[in-house]
Amino acid sequence: MKKKVVSLLVAAMTVASLTACGGSDAPAANQEPAPAPAEKQEAEPASAEKQEAEPAPAESQAETPAPAADGEVISVGFAQVGHESDWRAANTKNYQDTFSAENGYELSFVDCDNDHAVQIETVRGFIEQELDYICIAPIQSAGWDTVLQEAKDAGIPVLIVDRAVDADPSLYTTALGCDMVAEGEAAGNWLAEYLNGEDANILVIEGSVGASATLGRTEGFNNIVAQNSNWKVLDSQSGDFTQAGGQEVMESFIKSYSDFNVVVCQNDNEAYGAMDAMDAAGITYGVDGDVTIISFDATHDGLQYTLDGKITCNVECNPLQAGFAEGVIKKLQAGESVDAWTLVVDEAFVAPGITSNYAITMTQEVLDGRAY
């Protein structure tokens, strides 16, 4: 866009100097309206823009970065959500490590600090800088049409990573991320295998109302519940993804239901809270206890509890997504077509002493080998 502005200015100046040669005052007044219609064309397709830009003077070409051919540095812009959790920090570090200078990339990383407007401006900045690829981890799903159109017009491939956007898929190149529904199904499948036909009275502590993780994990788990006639979800309440929320909901569950044997917490923090509440009420849980806890996220602390046999199954939401993004970029670089959706594979982890087709049995080595 900067290049465009420069070429417009040059064009305007040319017009101005020509009219100035005319030596009359009247055309000078026309000077201002002249660039205006040209500016409106910005929103039009890339081809028109390029044609216009090409004959522009050398001045504007100097700003154009060298196109990335094979063996040259590939510039990637990454508009990250923020730094709200350990998970996000691990995600950021993974991108910075993968798209490093040694690997032949130049990463422009911007932490958007959970501000949607900042993120849109960041992506605009990437388009202006004419980076080769743009990765966006959208803060919110709506409001992306305009800026994605701009990127498409500029001919820059856009990868929507981690979360989804609410825009026409033709506006971006590809999307990649974890499948929350698959995570819920993984937990359900593991439970079916673990219970081996026994009855299940299940209590669910959901995440924040309306969050994609909450919706997906609930849907996936319920799919498996529907397949097992002897499973019953007694109640499902939101714990807001916090430990305090998990505590409060579990305290109430304990008073409402005396007969439950499975607690599903939709993230690790809620599971810590649920364990506090069960400790206070004298209910035993874990591998040797009465209640089986299933949790999601598989953070370091969460997996420590899995290793200790307290959270029996912990389903990961994998933050190490940069490798998948790099795979897509390599394909695009080679001129191959890419799928509209790339799944980031999640693992599930179970407490020591349990073997499963759906999950990895926890050991100290597994925990030490985790990147976050």
Next chain:
Amino acid sequence: MDKVKKITKMKLFLPIFSMLLVMMINVIYDIASGNPPFGFFSISINNGILYGRLIDVLNRGSEVAILAIGMTLVVSASAGTDISVGSVMSLSGGLCCMLLAGYGVTNVSEYAVPLWVGMFAGIAIACVCGLFNGFLVAYMNIQPMVATLILWSAGRAIGLLLCNSNIVYVRVPSFQFFGAYCGIIPTPILIAAICVAIASIVLKSTALGTYIQSVGINKRASRISGFNSAKIILLCYVICGLCAGIAGLVATCRIYSADTNNIGLNMELDAILAVALGGNSLGGGKFNLAGSIIGAYTIQAITTTLYALGVSSAQAPVFKAIVVILIVVIQSQPVKDYFKKLSAKKAGAKEAA
């Protein structure tokens, strides 16, 4: 008949009536679903601790009750609300855990500094926040909501910075004690009770309560009659900060960690609602501390009731809103006037007969 009239005319009648109304929902639900009708009110000792939904209400309502003390005074003196209390809770918890664990450490099982240092620092920073708010309101004449808006957004952010954007765990039993159980009673209930007791003793036995009300009713007139209005407003904000600090530490000790993103989130709204449910005018002036405390527990009673009824979390806010609207309408002046008129008519009819 006179007795009934006396009771209904009591200042605390409506707040208490509202709370009982909320709890009655449980009784009706229990009867309808064939459970013993007073299951909600039953208290037993289970696993060596008090156990029951009423205990949950008292326990989980502690933070809002503590906040409501400070909020009542602020509302009364300055005719405005302190919307920074939730953020200040988070900041005080964050500073406390950061000191106890050491900067940048996320998980400790022993203190880096003595417990009292962390606790004291947490409460001190909250008082400083109160001082800052109070200075802006009392001496700079900035509208309370605008003045406290600054810390509303900055308080939590500073807390996050102190904790390096992490959740800092302090897994030491003596730290957890303040959020867990003292003998058979949940410690937060005791802390809230002590705070309420101290506040009411101070307000009753000194002239402070009268001073605050007179400043709230007419700031200039109070100044002319010899009160230092600005100083009194400042004091109210400091007390509000102190309450936020204590509530923040209680919330932190409950989860033995500084979850600065979530501690006290939206709690300023609950505290303001508690003041309003207690029959206090948000326009300042006369206040009724007991009403605010009852209001705080009413809010928690609604939440606990919704859990007990198993209302799905997507629908819960709607139910909460309906209940709150009902309570507020019952306490509104037109409704009160209507009932007054009705009873007057009845009395008139009796006389005529």
